[in-house]
Amino acid sequence: MAERRVLVGFMPETIVIDPGDQVEWISNAGNLKMEFDPARTPFGSNVFQAPPGVRLLSGPTKAGINPGSYRYKVWLNEVIIGQGEVIIRAK
Secondary structure (H helix, E strand, O other), X not given: OOEEEEEOOEOOOEEEEOOOOEEEEEOOOOOEEEEEOOOOOXXXXXXXXXXXXXXXXXXXXXXXXXXXXXXXXXXXXXEEEEEEEEEEOOO
């Protein structure tokens, strides 16, 4: 399983992963929260949260997840600061 790192504040809008991979977000600027649509999350949860400086890991994609685009919102200290997209490649 591979990890793809996203540094908040220097965040790519889109990250591409393979099925079974996970995403890692990190920010030293404050409390971080990633929120996917609950009906369209590629991971085991639709909300991920961590305090400053702590690695926020999505965990691997769900088994049998369809390739495609999965959008999420980014919150820092309870203020929405942007959005991103995880693209799952076809094997």
